[in-house]
Amino acid sequence: VEHRPLYGKHVLVTAGPTHEPIDPVRYLANRSSGKQGFAIAAAAAAAGAKVTLVSGPVHLRTPLGVERIDVESAQDMATAVREALPADVAIMVAAVADWRTRDYKGEKIKKRGSAPPALVLTENPDILASVAASANRPELLIGFAAETGDVVDNARKKRKNKGVDWIVANDVSGEVMGGSDNEVHLVLEGMVEHWEQMTKQDVATRLIEKVGEKLSVDA
Numbered sequence: 001v002e003h004r005p006l007y008g009k010h011v012l013v014t015a016g017p018t019h020e021p022i023d024p025v026r027y028l029a030n031r032s033s034g035k036q037g038f039a040i041a042a043a044a045a046a047a048g049a050k051v052t053l054v055s056g057p058v059h060l061r062t063p064l065g066v067e068r069i070d071v072e073s074a075q076d077m078a079t080a081v082r083e084a085l086p087a088d089v090a091i092m093v094a095a096v097a098d099w100r101t102r103d104y105k106g107e108k109i110k111k112r113g114s115a116p117p118a119l120v121l122t123e124n125p126d127i128l129a130s131v132a133a134s135a136n137r138p139e140l141l142i143g144f145a146a147e148t149g150d151v152v153d154n155a156r157k158k159r160k161n162k163g164v165d166w167i168v169a170n171d172v173s174g175e176v177m178g179g180s181d182n183e184v185h186l187v188l189e190g191m192v193e194h195w196e197q198m199t200k201q202d203v204a205t206r207l208i209e210k211v212g213e214k215l216s217v218d219a
């Protein structure tokens with residue numbers, strides 16, 4: 001138990017971006033390398049958990065002992081997450097695209113005429129909020145928040161609005177995107193922890209340690 005604090009637990013992690021196809025050759029996406037989510041999946045597996053990692057398109061190897069489900073779009077990710085539940089813990093790290101095109105074109109859009117085409121967008125499902133509201137809500141539900149200002153304030157609001165237990169917030173106005181370091185604030189009920197800059201691996205290890213402590217307190 002010392003070394004495998006999450007033994008017997010199912011941990012669901014989402015990671016990476018989503019790609020929202022416009023036509024067969026083009027897509028809309030958020031920036032995300034998937035590094036932070038993959039590091040969290042790896043740390044959870046190392047702590048003894050059964051880990052399901054639902055990943056958008058990334059160039060990363062599947063961590064040892066992790067079951068990986070690859071998806072493209074937010075809608076696909078929502079379905080995969082629903083099917084992966086129930087879980088004891090869900091950590092939603094994916095940078096899900098907020099919008100997709102309303103009218104997917106089955107044929108490549110041609111550059112004909114002078115005016116570029118107008119894209120009409122429609123809202124994607126909020127996967128985290130729907131997990132929070134579902135009958136299968138995990139005992140511990142953790143979201144991420146990438147912000148470029150008012151990081152902690154926005155994260156506090158997000159925690160409330162989405163109905164999640166913890167928010168890991170980071171300021172992405174610097175070089176976090178694609179890099180190996182991260183500097184985060186962990187927003188819990190009634191308190192905030194600021195973690196100094198460290199590697200994404202160390203953020204993952206520390207977060208999974210906290211998850212283990214939380215589950216043992218509640219047990």
Ligand code: C5P
Nearest residue numbers: 092093094096125126127128143144145
């Ligand atoms: O609202 P915002 O996108 O900033 O929220 C970020 C958090 O919500 C992340 O945990 C992200 O994985 C999750 N999310 C989601 N589905 C969406 C949008 C965000 O699960 N459509």
